[in-house]
Amino acid sequence: MDELIAVLREQRPDIDFATQKNLVDDEVLDSFDIISIIALISEHFGVTIPPEEIIPENFNSAESLHELIVSLLDE
Amino acid sequence: MYFTSSAFVLFLVVVLTGYYVSPGRFRPVWLLFANSFFCVASGWAGTACVAATCLTTWYAGKRMDRLSKSLAARLADADLVSSEAKALRRRTKEQKRLWLLLGVCVNVGILAVTKYSGFFAQNLNAMARVLGLSFTASGFDFALTLGISFYTFKALSYMTDLYRGKKTEAAGSLVQVALFVSFFPELVQGPISRYCDLSPGLFAGRIPCRDEFCAGVQRILFGFFKKLVVADRLLPAVVILTKSPDEFKGAYVLLTMWFYAVVLFADFTGGIDIAVGVAKLFGIDVTENFNRPFYSKSIAEYWRRWHITMGAWFKDYLFYPLSASSAMLKLIKPSKRIFGKGVGVRIPVYIVTTVLWFTTGLWHGASWNFIVWGLTNGAIIIVSQELSPLYKRFHARFAFSETPVYGAFQIVRTFCLMSFIRVFDIYAGVGVTLGAYASVFADFGREGFAARSVLDLGLSVSDCVVVALGVCVMISAGLWTRRAAYKGTSLTARVCLCFLLFLATTVFGCYGIGYDAKQFIYNRF
Numbered sequence: 189m190d191e192l193i194a195v196l197r198e199q200r201p202d203i204d205f206a207t208q209k210n211l212v213d214d215e216v217l218d219s220f221d222i223i224s225i226i227a228l229i230s231e232h233f234g235v236t237i238p239p240e241e242i243i244p245e246n247f248n249s250a251e252s253l254h255e256l257i258v259s260l261l262d263e
Numbered sequence: 264m265y266f267t268s269s270a271f272v273l274f275l276v277v278v279l280t281g282y283y284v285s286p287g288r289f290r291p292v293w294l295l296f297a298n299s300f301f302c303v304a305s306g307w308a309g310t311a312c313v314a315a316t317c318l319t320t321w322y323a324g325k326r327m328d329r330l331s332k333s334l335a336a337r338l339a340d341a342d343l344v345s346s347e348a349k350a351l352r353r354r355t356k357e358q359k360r361l362w363l364l365l366g367v368c369v370n371v372g373i374l375a376v377t378k379y380s381g382f383f384a385q386n387l388n389a390m391a392r393v394l395g396l397s398f399t400a401s402g403f404d405f406a407l408t409l410g411i412s413f414y415t416f417k418a419l420s421y422m423t424d425l426y427r428g429k430k431t432e433a434a435g436s437l438v439q440v441a442l443f444v445s446f447f448p449e450l451v452q453g454p455i456s457r458y459c460d461l462s463p464g465l466f467a468g469r470i471p472c473r474d475e476f477c478a479g480v481q482r483i484l485f486g487f488f489k490k491l492v493v494a495d496r497l498l499p500a501v502v503i504l505t506k507s508p509d510e511f512k513g514a515y516v517l518l519t520m521w522f523y524a525v526v527l528f529a530d531f532t533g534g535i536d537i538a539v540g541v542a543k544l545f546g547i548d549v550t551e552n553f554n555r556p557f558y559s560k561s562i563a564e565y566w567r568r569w570h571i572t573m574g575a576w577f578k579d580y581l582f583y584p585l586s587a588s589s590a591m592l593k594l595i596k597p598s599k600r601i602f603g604k605g606v607g608v609r610i611p612v613y614i615v616t617t618v619l620w621f622t623t624g625l626w627h628g629a630s631w632n633f634i635v636w637g638l639t640n641g642a643i644i645i646v647s648q649e650l651s652p653l654y655k656r657f658h659a660r661f662a663f664s665e666t667p668v669y670g671a672f673q674i675v676r677t678f679c680l681m682s683f684i685r686v687f688d689i690y691a692g693v694g695v696t697l698g699a700y701a702s703v704f705a706d707f708g709r710e711g712f713a714a715r716s717v718l719d720l721g722l723s724v725s726d727c728v729v730v731a732l733g734v735c736v737m738i739s740a741g742l743w744t745r746r747a748a749y750k751g752t753s754l755t756a757r758v759c760l761c762f763l764l765f766l767a768t769t770v771f772g773c774y775g776i777g778y779d780a781k782q783f784i785y786n787r788f
Contacts, residue, residue, distance in 0.1 A: 199608075218563070219578060220648055223586040223612045230592045239584035240427035263349070 189254050195232050196250060199224045205250040212244040222247055229253075235260045264304045266451070266537045267490055274301070279544055283470060290468030291442055294545065301447040302409065309409035312373055313445050320418040321440035323366030327359045327425045328433030363426040367419060374415045376403055382629035410451045412626055414444050416576050421458040423580055430459045439466060448538040452531070454552040455572040461549060469546035477757045479543030484764035485740065486536030491772030493733035494529035500720040501526055505689045508699050513706035516686075516699045523689055524682035525734060528557065531570075555741045560673035562643050565681055573626075577619055585615045606649075613645050620644075628688075632696065636687035643680070729771045736767075 196205045199221060203211070211217045217225075225247070226237050235257050237246075246256045264271050278297040285293050302310040334355040338348055375383075381402030391398040421443065424431035434440045442465055443458055471479065504511045504519040511519070535552045542549045556569035566574050585591060591611040599607030617638065624637020658664040683700075690696040722730075752760075 219582060220609070220612055223583070223615075224608050226587050227592055227595050227608055227611070231595065236589060236592065237587055238427075239579075239587060240429045242579075242583040242587060243429070 189250065191232070192229075192254050192257065193250055195228050196225060196253075199228060209249045211249060212247045217247060225253075229257065233257055233261070264301060266534060267487065270304070274304070275541065275544075282545060285468075287468040291466050292438065294465070295438055295442045295445075298442065298445040298447045298450070301450065302445060305409050305451075308377075309411070312377060312411055313409060313414060313450075315373055316370055316414060316418050317437065317441040317444045319366055319369045320422060320444060321434065321437045323362045323422050324425050324433050324440065326362045327422070330355050330359050330362075331425075331428060331433075359426050363422055366422045370415050370418050374411055377411055379625075379629045410453065413453045413455055414450060416455045416573075417449075417458075418444050420455070420576060420580060424458065430457070432459075434458070434462070442466070446542075448541040449549060452534050452538070453570075453572055454535060454538065454550050455576050456550050461547070464542075464547035464549075467546065471543060471546040474754065474757075475543055475546065477754060477761070479540045481757055481761050481764070482536050482540030482543060484540075484761055484768065486533040486538075486540060487772070488733070488764050488768045489529040489533030489536065489737065491768055493730055493737065494526050494533060495773040496726055496733075496771075497522055497526050497722075497730050498530075500722050501689065503720050505686075505691075508690060508695050508702075512699070512702035514703075516703045519689075519699070520679075520682040520686050523686055524557075524678065525730070527685065527688075529733070529737065555744070557678050558674055558741065559677050560670065561647060561677060562640065562680065563647060565677055566640070566644075573623075577623060581622060582615060582619050585618065586612055591615060609648070613648075616641050616645055631693050632687045632690070635693050635696075636684060639684045639687070643684075733771075 193205045196203070200217070203216060205211075208216060212222070222242065226242070230236055237256065237260065241256060241260075246252050264274065274297075278293075281293050281297075282290055299310075302313050334351060337343065337351055343351070379402075384400040384402035387400045388398070391400075421431065421434075421440070425433055434443065439462070443461060446456075446461065446465065449456060501519060501522050504515060504522065508516075532553050539549055539551070550572050552571050554568040554571065556565050559565035559568055591614070594611045594614075595608055598610040601607065602610055620637040620641030621634060622637070623640070624634040627633040627637070663669055686699065687693070687696050690699055
């Protein structure tokens with residue numbers, strides 16, 4: 189989780205990813221941020237997020253994103 | 264059959280009556296019958312395209328659903344080891360992909376042949392001339408009156424959602440798919456609803472409550488007001504301004520931009536108001552397509568609030584899949600090496616953004632005008648994205664950037680910028696539009712303005728007054744919905760409002776003898 193937060197901060201240092209719960213719904217992250225985050229996740233964790241998983245629920249918080257990465261690694 | 268024609272009003276009354284007197288379970292079938300009649304009344308070529316789209320979408324969806332169900336049954340088998348389950352999932356996904364590809368190819372093929380073959384042939388011939396080849400290609404010439412780009416996108420989203428196995432359950436029958444694809448209020452100019460959002464209302468066969476019915480009528484009347492009082496009254500002036508760009512130069516080009524912005528807004532949102540209102544009369548909620556776009560403070564925000572369902576479609580089915588594709592992710596490493604860590608990550612996204620806006624332009628129309636317009640939008644969004652750190656520093660340094668005055672300036676700036684690039688739609692070609700832009704700077708001033716008179720635009724003083732009042736009504740409605748004032752409105756007030764809208768439209772609207780029920784601008788797309 190800490191590693192993921194460090195990766196997210198690489199893209200948006202101005203956001204407190206540990207506390208924010210509505211990153212997409214509150215328009216804190218835009219589509220450019222989301223794609224950049226997907227690229228960073230692919231680079232750091234070797235996980236490719238499929239298009240069907242690019243939904244607000246998976247990107248609203250660091251926890252939900254963490255859960256998604258873990259489930260994709262399990263697959 | 265245009266929404267503003269008397270034939271449509273008669274059709275709606277008959278369909279509504281039939282819907283309300285039918286038993287609940289027959290209502291969806293009656294609605295499908297109404298959709299079919301609407302298609303046939305609009306032309307046989309269009310009807311054939313809709314029928315082909317419904318059939319192929321239903322069949323591809325059915326095959327994908329069968330594969331998903333078979334996979335679920337096999338996975339339920341307790342004896343299956345993890346590696347076998349993984350292989351089975353992969354194999355099923357590959358088979359589903361084949362059906363998706365087939366469905367997409369057929370539907371995009373129909374769209375390409377009917378809408379774009381003439382454009383492709385035209386460009387091929389131009390290339391052949393340049394290369395000195397004696398080669399002449401010809402495209403098909405279909406006079407389609409139904410919005411093929413809209414219902415094709417609905418069909419594509421249904422099939423893609425089924426392939427992804429998220430959000431959407433497969434339709435139970437061909438009737439359900441046909442009902443979704445050909446739903447007549449959405450058929451000509453959207454919104455581009457998703458199956459998961461529209462289907463519950465479509466298949467329920469519900470009669471709306473009194474408040475809903477009244478809200479539907481109110482929406483329809485406001486749509487007619489926008490179209491007949493504002494758009495159709497101002498459109499002839501826009502046509503005159505753009506047909507003679509050599510005569511109407513300088514300040515007239517600015518007038519064209521603002522006039523066209525008003526016409527397009529009144530025309531498109533008016534059409535959507537009618538579609539949403541008509542659906543409400545059948546107890547069906549369709550996805551909203553606008554969220555007061557002219558109150559946006561940036562182009563990116565404008566595109567989140569204008570034609571929302573199209574923007575969401577391109578984001579979900581083109582932008583995200585392309586950006587997150589392995590090809591684009593592989594591009595990041597070399598891109599970072601060349602452009603540095605920050606910009607390097609964004610370069611692949613910008614490539615996809617360019618593809619996205621090229622496609623958005625092409626979706627709007629088969630001409631270079633639309634493609635250049637789309638690419639201009641993309642370029643502005645990319646430049647804004649790159650300049651965003653600069654904006655942030657500016658906002659942090661100067662306190663006035665948080666004031667309402669600065670907010671108003673941002674709104675006016677976005678409106679002017681959008682109006683400026685949107686005229687690519689209406690001038691005869693890209694060169695003519697660029698010439699018009701140049702004349703804003705070269706021929707601005709009294710001489711340019713005095714070359715022609717405002718009276719040459721075919722607008723009388725009363726026309727100008729009516730349009731100005733209409734614009735004021737639209738602005739007030741925008742502010743009203745922002746404050747959600749309508750939520751506490753009593754039924755009596757709603758009925759009074761409906762009466763006023765009806766009165767205003769009948770007194771000030773363009774219709775009657777000599778009036779040609781004009782096609783909505785977005786019908787062409």
